[in-house]
Amino acid sequence: MATVRVSITHDYSGSIVSVSRPAEDANVIVLSGDGQSVLETEVDEASIPDLVAGKYLVDSESKKIVENSP
Secondary structure (H helix, E strand, C coil): CCEEEEEEEEECCCEEEEEECCCCCCCCCCCCCCCEEEEEEEEEHHHHHHHHCCCEEEECCCCEEEECCC
């Protein structure tokens, strides 16, 4: 699968709230609510459903996606 640019909105605990993948030529600003942040990164397109399903978290300190261990 292809690598795609995404904007991941997450809360301060790292839980992913939403994943957006705008068109390459789009000029988009992703807004977050109180207690949320946005991480812009590249991911494998096939991993997007796993991000949405909660299998991963965002490590706010390192600004990386990490596996959500129970």
